[in-house]
Amino acid sequence: MSVQKNPILRETSHLLIPAILLFALYVQFHGEYGPGGGFQAGVIFASAIILYALLHGTKKAEKVISLNLAKALAAIGLLLYEGIGLLGIILGGNFLDYNVLSHDSVHGQHWGILLIELGVGMTVASVIICIFYAFSKFKR
Amino acid sequence: MLAMTAIAIIAMRNMLSVIMLGGIYSLISATLFVVLDAVDVAFTEAAVGAGVSTVLFLSALAITGKHQALTRKNHIVPIFVVLVTGAGLLYSTTDMPSFGDPQAPVHTHVAPRYIEQSYDEIGIPNIVTSVLASYRGYDTLGEVAVVFTALIAVLLLLGLNRGSRKD
Numbered sequence: 001m002s003v004q005k006n007p008i009l010r011e012t013s014h015l016l017i018p019a020i021l022l023f024a025l026y027v028q029f030h031g032e033y034g035p036g037g038g039f040q041a042g043v044i045f046a047s048a049i050i051l052y053a054l055l056h057g058t059k060k061a062e063k064v065i066s067l068n069l070a071k072a073l074a075a076i077g078l079l080l081y082e083g084i085g086l087l088g089i090i091l092g093g094n095f096l097d098y099n100v101l102s103h104d105s106v107h108g109q110h111w112g113i114l115l116i117e118l119g120v121g122m123t124v125a126s127v128i129i130c131i132f133y134a135f136s137k138f139k140r
Numbered sequence: 141m142l143a144m145t146a147i148a149i150i151a152m153r154n155m156l157s158v159i160m161l162g163g164i165y166s167l168i169s170a171t172l173f174v175v176l177d178a179v180d181v182a183f184t185e186a187a188v189g190a191g192v193s194t195v196l197f198l199s200a201l202a203i204t205g206k207h208q209a210l211t212r213k214n215h216i217v218p219i220f221v222v223l224v225t226g227a228g229l230l231y232s233t234t235d236m237p238s239f240g241d242p243q244a245p246v247h248t249h250v251a252p253r254y255i256e257q258s259y260d261e262i263g264i265p266n267i268v269t270s271v272l273a274s275y276r277g278y279d280t281l282g283e284v285a286v287v288f289t290a291l292i293a294v295l296l297l298l299g300l301n302r303g304s305r306k307d
Contacts, residue, residue, distance in 0.1 A: 027183070033264070034266065036183060037273070039283075040183040043187040043188050044183075047191045050191075071291075077284070078285060078288050082281065096277040096281065106262065106263035109262045110263060110264065113262070113270070113273040113274060117273060120280065127291040128192055132192075132196065132199070135298065
């Protein structure tokens with residue numbers, strides 16, 4: 001059954017997917033003030049992409065985020081996290097010490113948390129998207 | 141309700157209904173976490189347990205079969221292990237401090253320091269985030285590495301031999 005022929009699925013997906021993506025970004029960047037953070041945001045973001053893939057097919061979803069891009073983003077997210085940790089050493093602190101990232105220690109903590117949460121979100125979202133692609137493209 | 145869903149999952153033979161009930165189980169536990177004021181955990185449980193893992197199980201079902209293979213094994217040993225472990229766990233809960241007790245060990249160790257000083261040190265109002273990302277940043281790095289390793293494992297099992305299998 002094609003989604004294009006089913007108006008309920010089509011219109012609901014048009015309404016819901018942008019809202020889910022926006023909510024994922026809100027959870028990602030508002031994690032310092034409300035509940036949430038990188039893990040939750042990544043999962044919500046991935047679920048929006050998976051919903052799109054379920055309704056419109058994996059091929060169309062891969063035009064949005066391809067398998068190779070998702071693989072790369074998963075590695076980049078982890079590297080960003082580790083990079084922030086190493087940056088702490090380079091700037092004269094300990095591993096994952098955010099105090100030295102900025103002139104003010106509280107300011108440095110803000111930067112550190114924002115960036116590592118971004119890394120976490122990227123990795124989690126793209127790992128889940130990748131696993132979904134791997135399952136849906138698997139042929140016996 | 142959780143127990144009822146779990147019993148229904150055991151009784152079901154159709155894998156499709158088992159997966160759907162698994163999603164329902166996750167959603168009920170998510171509401172339980174909201175009641176316990178653990179909104180972050182509830183978020184994750186609702187999105188991962190009820191959403192993503194249900195979809196992944198369904199795609200695994202598309203690869204394998206729809207029905208559970210009937211086994212004619214002896215069920216007494218597993219039931220005995222489950223009952224003994226359950227009884228042990230129930231017995232040990234009697235030693236636990238009551239829920240929300242301010243004198244409980246978890247509330248007297250490092251938690252007061254986080255609550256009193258994390259805003260001055262980190263400057264963000266959500267203590268969960270400052271513990272997760274800053275005080276326990278090393279643990280979180282390990283968790284992200286675990287997630288990444290899971291991807292590598294799945295790609296090794298499913299992804300690389302796509303279309304090139306001989307059998």
